[in-house]
Amino acid sequence: MxxxxxxxxxxxxxxxxxxxxxxxxxxxxxxxxxxxxxxxxxxxxxxxxxxxxxxxxxxxPTLEEYVLLCKRQCTPIYPKDASAIISMLDINPGDRILEAGTGNAALTMHLARAVGISGKVHTVENIVGRSKHAKEIVQHYRRGLLLPSISFHIGLLSNRKGGNLIAPLFDGLVLDMPTPWTQLPFVFAYLKPDRYAVCYLPNMSQVLDLVRACQRWPLILEDVVEVTWRSWELRMAVIRNQDTSQSNGDAMVCHPTHTPIGHTAFLVKLRKSSTAAIK
Incomplete structure (x- = not known):
């Protein structure tokens, strides 16, 4: 960089x-x-x-810089949200994570770094070209450093074209899709009991639809989070009197940067409360 x-x-x-x-x-x-x-x-x-x-x-480049600067085919999950998702899933080295919606692989790479070389991230994408692009992005980051911890699959979880994802069970699920309630009945069986699923949803109407659907299923709504990230500018400045030829000493300028702070998504955290299948 x-x-x-x-x-x-x-x-x-x-x-x-x-x-x-x-x-x-x-x-x-x-x-x-x-x-x-x-x-x-x-x-x-x-x-x-x-x-x-x-x-x-x-x-x-750091991983944060890389995912923000690399070529993209869709809007990435930003580092502030990726960090929150990792915390909400309570990921440990060696965990197996299932991600539905690879996108630009921004979250995929953050997950892979969290599970480490002994863990595995299985990421499923329904669009073939996007999955190929995501794999290239991962390959180009530090000469494929995170690639051994990632397995790419193509298809929908509901038709299980993503390959054999059932055994062993997963330690966490991430769903980045507009209607996660259509896929949750199929991925629920892949999650270990008492473990977490996080859904990434841009609009509150989507969150409400998901919460309504979860009332019929053995899933507990743990939390709904919107992450904000505000950078500040700190720099030295010179205080001058009306007579600009005289300096009255140094001071620090301290204020938020002018970078716009915009909404990205709501993160919905669900806990699996039963081994019974979702109908």
Whole structure:
């Protein structure tokens, strides 16, 4: 990942790196060959017809930065929600997690890091092209670091085209789909007793429909959460008198950033209270 020096908030994700490839920006061209072999914190320039363009600092992207900057085919589950889901599922290393709705694999990778190399995330996606794109995203993150902990499946859980997902039972379920109540009767049997399922729903009307459906099933509504994340800006500033030639000392500017804080989704936490099948 490259961060523009004069605009530290401007970040560019470049890769996979190939000697004959380049990345074009409005500040010039970044040639892959000039990045290959460099170390984090090294500096380099984009190239223009006149010579050097903008200066950049090279970084290794965090998982949060990677899922936000990589190419997407749909809206990802943002890191703030992914972190909350992992906490709500009470995930431990070695757990087996079933995810319905792979999307861009943003949550998939967070889940894989939580279960570790001894665990497994089985993620099911009904759209073939989206599943393929998600797998490529995982492969390109730190040379496939999380890939051994993820198994990709294609199809609907209700018709079990996702492969053999029954034995052993799962330690947690995540459903990222508009109507999870249509799939819960089929995935309920895959969950261990007294363990959790989390549904990711953008609208409260969806939450209400889900809660109504759960009244007919052996599922306990544990919690409904909306996660907010607010960044603050802190920097040094100089206090000046009316006479601008005189400085009255340093001070700290402290206020929320101007980045909009928008709603993403409601997280609905359900607990399995019985081994009886949902009808």
């Amino acid at each position: 490259l961060r523009q020096c004069k605009r530290s908030h401007k970040q560019i994700l470049v890769g996979p790196l190939q000697v004959d490839k380049s990345y074009e920006t409005h500040k010039g061209v970044l040639y892959h060959k000039n990045i290959i072999g460099r170390q984090p914190r090294d500096r380099l320039y984009s190239m223009t017809r006149e010579g050097n363009g903008a200066e950049y600092v090279l970084h290794t």
